[in-house]
Amino acid sequence: MKxxxxxxxxxxxxxxxxxxxxxxxxxxxxxxxxxxxxVTTAADGWISILAGGVLAIGMTWIIAKxxxxxxxxxxxxxxxxxxxxxxxxxxxxxxxxxxxxxxxFQVREIADISKxxxxxxxPVEVLALVFLLVVVYAVSGSRAxxxxxxxxxxxxxxxxxxxxxxxxxxxxxxEHLFPMFQxxxxxxxxxxxxxxxxxxGFGILWFYLSLVRQxxxxxxxxxxxxxxxxxxxMVIFIACIxxxxxxxxxxxxxPVVELAKGAExxxxxxxRFESVFFTIWIMAIFNTTTLGLDISVFAxxxxxxxxxxxxxxxxxxxxxxxxxxxxxxxxxxxxFGTYIGYVIFGYTVFVAVLLLVVGKxxxxxxxx
Amino acid sequence: MDNRKLLHIPMYFFMIMFxxxxxxxxxxxxxxxxxxxxxDMADDxxxxxxxxxxxxQMVSPGDLGTPTSDSGEEPPFINITASGESIFxxxxxxxxxxSRAPYHEHLRLxxxxxxxxxxxxxxxxxxxxxVRNQQIRRGVKVLIAEKKAKNILEINPKPERLPAMHIDMIxxxxxxxxxxxxxxxxxxxxxxxxxxxxxxxxxxxxxxxxVDYNGVAVFNxxxxxxxxxxxxxxxxxxxxxxxxxxxxxxxFEMENHSMVFELERAKSRIKIDSKDPTxxxxxxxIDVEGNLAEMYGSKxxxxxxxxxxxxxxxxxxxxQLAYQTIDKAQQEYKLDIxxxxxxxxxxxxxxxxxxxxxxxNGENYFSNSNIHVSADVKVREFxxxxxxxxxxxx
Numbered sequence: 001m002k003x004x005x006x007x008x009x010x011x012x013x014x015x016x017x018x019x020x021x022x023x024x025x026x027x028x029x030x031x032x033x034x035x036x037x038x039v040t041t042a043a044d045g046w047i048s049i050l051a052g053g054v055l056a057i058g059m060t061w062i063i064a065k066x067x068x069x070x071x072x073x074x075x076x077x078x079x080x081x082x083x084x085x086x087x088x089x090x091x092x093x094x095x096x097x098x099x100x101x102x103x104x105f106q107v108r109e110i111a112d113i114s115k116x117x118x119x120x121x122x123p124v125e126v127l128a129l130v131f132l133l134v135v136v137y138a139v140s141g142s143r144a145x146x147x148x149x150x151x152x153x154x155x156x157x158x159x160x161x162x163x164x165x166x167x168x169x170x171x172x173x174x175e176h177l178f179p180m181f182q183x184x185x186x187x188x189x190x191x192x193x194x195x196x197x198x199x200x201g202f203g204i205l206w207f208y209l210s211l212v213r214q215x216x217x218x219x220x221x222x223x224x225x226x227x228x229x230x231x232x233x234m235v236i237f238i239a240c241i242x243x244x245x246x247x248x249x250x251x252x253x254x255p256v257v258e259l260a261k262g263a264e265x266x267x268x269x270x271x272r273f274e275s276v277f278f279t280i281w282i283m284a285i286f287n288t289t290t291l292g293l294d295i296s297v298f299a300x301x302x303x304x305x306x307x308x309x310x311x312x313x314x315x316x317x318x319x320x321x322x323x324x325x326x327x328x329x330x331x332x333x334x335x336f337g338t339y340i341g342y343v344i345f346g347y348t349v350f351v352a353v354l355l356l357v358v359g360k361x362x363x364x365x366x367x368x
Numbered sequence: 369m370d371n372r373k374l375l376h377i378p379m380y381f382f383m384i385m386f387x388x389x390x391x392x393x394x395x396x397x398x399x400x401x402x403x404x405x406x407x408d409m410a411d412d413x414x415x416x417x418x419x420x421x422x423x424x425q426m427v428s429p430g431d432l433g434t435p436t437s438d439s440g441e442e443p444p445f446i447n448i449t450a451s452g453e454s455i456f457x458x459x460x461x462x463x464x465x466x467s468r469a470p471y472h473e474h475l476r477l478x479x480x481x482x483x484x485x486x487x488x489x490x491x492x493x494x495x496x497x498x499v500r501n502q503q504i505r506r507g508v509k510v511l512i513a514e515k516k517a518k519n520i521l522e523i524n525p526k527p528e529r530l531p532a533m534h535i536d537m538i539x540x541x542x543x544x545x546x547x548x549x550x551x552x553x554x555x556x557x558x559x560x561x562x563x564x565x566x567x568x569x570x571x572x573x574x575x576x577x578x579v580d581y582n583g584v585a586v587f588n589x590x591x592x593x594x595x596x597x598x599x600x601x602x603x604x605x606x607x608x609x610x611x612x613x614x615x616x617x618x619x620f621e622m623e624n625h626s627m628v629f630e631l632e633r634a635k636s637r638i639k640i641d642s643k644d645p646t647x648x649x650x651x652x653x654i655d656v657e658g659n660l661a662e663m664y665g666s667k668x669x670x671x672x673x674x675x676x677x678x679x680x681x682x683x684x685x686x687x688q689l690a691y692q693t694i695d696k697a698q699q700e701y702k703l704d705i706x707x708x709x710x711x712x713x714x715x716x717x718x719x720x721x722x723x724x725x726x727x728x729n730g731e732n733y734f735s736n737s738n739i740h741v742s743a744d745v746k747v748r749e750f751x752x753x754x755x756x757x758x759x760x761x762x
Contacts, residue, residue, distance in 0.1 A: 117502055122391040178714040244555065247562040262506050262555065272473070 015147040020225035023201035026288035027109040033240040035194040037249040044183040048191030053230030056199035064219035067209035076302040096299035104323035160280040167263035172242040197341025203348040400468030404532030406517035421451040472503040481517040485594035492592040506555030512585040514573040546616030547600035566703040605693030611636025628662035648737040683743035
């Protein structure tokens with residue numbers, strides 16, 4: 001039997017469009033409504049989600065434009081041209097480091113949630129290990145294959161999300177949405193922080209854009225992809241507030257899981273809808289995690305050109321596992337998540353600004 | 369090369385062990401499906417510490433099948449009661465008595481006795497256990513038992529043979545009568561516990577082998593403690609003011625004849641004049657539509673003047689019901705169970721921000737406010753016939 005080899009490791013613009021929501025939608029949204037409800041009144045949090053989304057879409061566009069102006073060049077090579085090689089190596093290395101932490105966080109969170117709702121007696125360590133092994137297996141394969149997997153999973157994820165929302169409609173109470181626009185400015189700003197950090201992941205464009213066949217078309221597709229989570233998050237947030245009310249949403253650890261748990265399918269022939277939701281959502285988190293790990297691997301292979309990919313993966317996986325197991329309880333896991341969110345968002349913005357400004361100053365060619 | 373292949377064989381066996389993936393398996397016949405839970409204060413023992421008892425109603429599947437003979441069979445459920453100082457400890461204690469571990473995923477009903485609900489801090493912390501449990505769904509209904517909650521789960525209903533199922537279905541009939549409120553779910557109650565507004569829970573009582581589901585228990589939203597209750601007719605008044613119902617009837621007298629008005633739709637509009645927050649003017653308009661269902665007189669209904677009189681009479685009746693409830697809420701309980709506070713938040717948020725500390729508590733502006741009710745009744749139909757009897761005397 002001959003292994004099927006993809007003709008090239010290039011991807012289409014549409015695959016980039018799907019990769020963005022695939023990495024963005026992960027465990028963050030499961031608890032995002034709680035953070036937003038604590039700092040805003042009633043359903044006002046949607047404004048923060050929208051504002052954060054606009055910010056993220058803007059960043060996506062800037063990064064995509066910048067990366068697309070160096071077609072088929074790796075991040076390391078075009079960053080080297082702009083800010084010299086040593087600096088570029090440090091930037092690349094930091095990307096690998098931060099994305100590794102995202103992977104660790106996702107692995108830990110999904111293990112915690114599965115333990116809480118599905119496997120009461122299985123230790124978190126085992127759950128995390130099993131999940132991580134599957135992720136490692138996926139990343140070891142072809143990179144183009146990962147994108148195809150995203151393309152396959154993503155519609156299913158969207159479908160199940162809309163199903164959860166659809167079956168929550170009969171429990172939706174519009175009075176929970178009032179009073180509108182009563183949040184203070186600082187409230188919105190705090191909400192913006194949580195919302196913006198839940199969109200992290202658009203940093204993958206720095207790396208994946210070099211794989212796109214027609215880079216010039218990519219920015220348009222990338223921002224279209226970024227719009228998907230923005231809309232999805234707003235709808236999910238409003239559904240949570242409408243169903244539970246602001247106070248309850250503040251106090252539910254994973255409002256979205258509870259939303260799925262309460263979803264009622266007419267006729268009651270199918271209870272426990274959350275089991276289906278979980279299965280699908282694990283696919284969403286799988287997407288996020290594989291892309292995250294792949295970015296780390298991708299970044300490191302650019303630095304260590306002579307080391308085989310497998311060696312890098314085998315070195316990284318135990319690191320991920322240890323980092324994932326490091327937080328001792330839910331509070332630590334959650335603050336770990338918040339910290340990663342801010343760090344990556346800040347870092348991605350920082351790199352974009354740095355490359356833009358230095359590029360302009362030094363007048364590097366082919367800068368759009 | 370061959371050696372490597374040989375090595376594969378033990379590896380496959382090893383992998384098969386893990387592929388079964390049954391760390392958490394529990395066979396379905398080993399689950400003790402709990403359908404209803406009742407919480408009471410334990411009768412015995414000196415009460416230095418609060419001891420309460422928990423009753424789990426478990427399905428006994430063997431007895432649930434098609435009944436072969438009508439008499440002498442076992443009821444299809446088992447009620448297991450245990451006492452202790454915390455719900456969690458009690459459930460663990462129960463494991464010593466029952467072979468099957470209680471499984472709450474299919475829980476329908478939580479019944480709390482009134483004396484537990486009246487205790488200063490017991491109620492909220494008890495509900496906390498239920499809300500916290502991931503197995504329990506948020507759609508579970510919560511009821512208050514007037515006397516012993518355990519008795520509610522011991523009735524012998526027909527045709528549903530499981531008391532918990534029976535009650536669960538009865539509560540769903542609420543939209544057809546006015547002295548019941550829509551069932552309150554655990555999720556809804558969670559919200560009530562978290563915010564400071566007063567709320568009501570439906571009450572239930574047993575009457576020989578039947579359950580009586582009407583009236584509500586009134587809870588103070590600040591300390592989450594039951595402070596009193598509304599009877600059937602006061603509940604009608606509350607429902608009319610809150611204004612979301614689809615069915616029910618109102619009996620009234622017309623020239624010494626009883627008549628019954630079947631209510632089809634009731635909507636209420638609440639207008640708040642908040643110029644003086646300490647003494648607000650609240651006017652409630654209740655729009656009611658419905659049919660004449662029963663009449664004992666024999667006057668023609670086709671005369672519009674007579675119909676107008678009937679409508680006026682019904683309106684009077686409705687206003688009276690509403691005022692009775694308002695009186696009770698304002699004077700006796702001093703708690704806003706009419707949800708006027710929620711209206712204030714929606715429409716007069718700035719005023720609310722100023723007075724929220726003194727609405728139901730402190731200065732109690734709620735009791736000070738002037739509430740005016742007016743009802744607007746429309747009789748749409750009166751059945752297929754004008755009169756079914758001969759004219760007697762006119």
